[in-house]
Amino acid sequence: MDLLGLARPRPVTFALANDVVEADSHDGPADGPGCFARVFVSPELDGWTFVAGRWCDPIDDERADEVLRACERLSARYGRAQAYYYGAQGDGSAWVVAEGGAVIRRYSETGDGDDHLLTIGAPLPFERDRRVELGLAPDWDAAHASEDEEDEWKWAVFDMAPALAQAIGLSPLTIGSDTPMRGTGVLALTEYGTANGVPPGAYSI
Template identity: 50%
Template sequence: MDAIKALADPDLREAARDSLAARGSAAVGPLLEELLDETSPVRPWDIEFVLAKRIGPAAFDEVTTALAAATEEESRRRVSRVFTAFRAVGLYVNALSHPAAEVRSSAAYGIQNACSVAFGREPNPDVDYPVVIDALTPLLADPDPYVAQRAEWALTMLGPGVVERMRDVRVHGPANLRSRALTVLTAVGGEEALSPADRASVERLIRIKSLDDQAQPLDTCFTSWIAVASGDQQGIMELLGLYETRPATFALGLSVGLHDSHDGAEHGRVYVTPEVDGWTLVLGPWCNPGDPERAEDVLRVVTELSRRYGRAQAYYSGEYGDSGWLVAENGNVLRRFRASGQQDDAEYTLGEPLPEERAACVEEGITPVGDADADEEEWRELAAYLASHLAEQLGVSPLELGPHNTVRGVGAVALTPYAREHGRPNTGAYAI
């Protein structure tokens, strides 16, 4: 115990590690007791290091037993960190059949950490990937939903070798694995990895769900959209130069939007809603009126849309307090404004403040923007969160959609002109 307590002292820590490592498995129980003592002065990661890196696999069985026995969330978290730090793939594979769900999920996570080839990582040369994939696959139907989800996540990170195994499950079963196998398959290989039968099945499901599809909020955290006062979905898509349009539910549109807004602002794809209360919305980073790369083209297409349909707008609403909007009527730009906190925000300003902007100031209790004595800093603090509010005032906001909205038609996912020049977006696993 003196050696364990010495781990808290930087001057004694290295000698304490050597002493505990020399004791081997005899030190494991006391180390775990110290780990689970939340009042201990010893940092959990110092104990983790000794157990996983210095004592190593000799501690694995006892750590596994402690993980299975842990009843409190903090205790499970601490022991799971040790468990997944061993990076012992063979031991994790064996632990996938453990009766405790916490052990199975931690084993799947340990495999993910040790074997992942995601984000450009090289395969682990000491791992037999087919064996690991075969061991994880049955957990896709684990009775504990978190274990099943963890197995799914791990499999999506094990590289292209997963594709054939998931295809085999899709064809030959067992049946209780087929649904998650499809998700893994699309996450790893995209739509291109699906068989013709699976593609037809997905398309049929979208058609069925579209029959009574209700509007739902399209909040992607970093949400950009164009709004057009018309239900002429086809004409709007033609004017925007969209192509390869395919039917999509609101859920699918949101899922695609989340993916494209969080993974480097994908400009090659958008979701086009059906008519919602007389408006059609086009969702995706390609629509951002304040994006330096897109601003002038968005200005052009919104102006053209307003010339044809009377009213057209574009918005951006960011998670971190930044907004932008563009409002045009009958071919004339009434207003463009960006509040992103960047020094060049003023370069994006066109037109005079809208009545709705001034009304928002009054509601907030500040001098309306445009008045001689208006406080610029107060206005920009308000404007940073104003995009969705203005969209709702001037038409329809995708962030406020729901069953109260009247929907006509079927939405679509489409490629943008950007995809013709820069390549097609990667496909993946999306909700329908």
């Protein structure tokens, strides 16, 4: 947690962590510091540690640059680090993938007209393979793609984050009682939580 500047870790159940992260992310002002105040740091799960919360959003206007740098720092120490956005209600997908201290890919498809400004690096093998499955060119230039091709790819990417995470690491949507686990999960304060406190609320445990 030192690389991320997290503080005051408190052991929690998965149920409580999910309730707190959901409330912080969705129940308060969308642009207030409370939505970034806390994160859940999971126990080690099949070799991976998850950090969950709005603070980790790789395409948030306020957080995107720092999430990119955090992935670089973490991958420099641990070899690989990734950050994902997934809008389960059809709001799109985005990812940052870093290896050995460098970001090799950032990509976003959320329907925002500025998505293309976030792109870094060449398509990942998973992206290329998925395009071939769709009958599209594995490498592409959005400026020269047809509208139909762009639409087909956009809608495929909207739901892609969980599948990509599983292909190159571990998707949180696949975690279950049989997932190898070591350690204890904690809620921790980010720099926003340390400076401003956390939103009030009652949560399920």
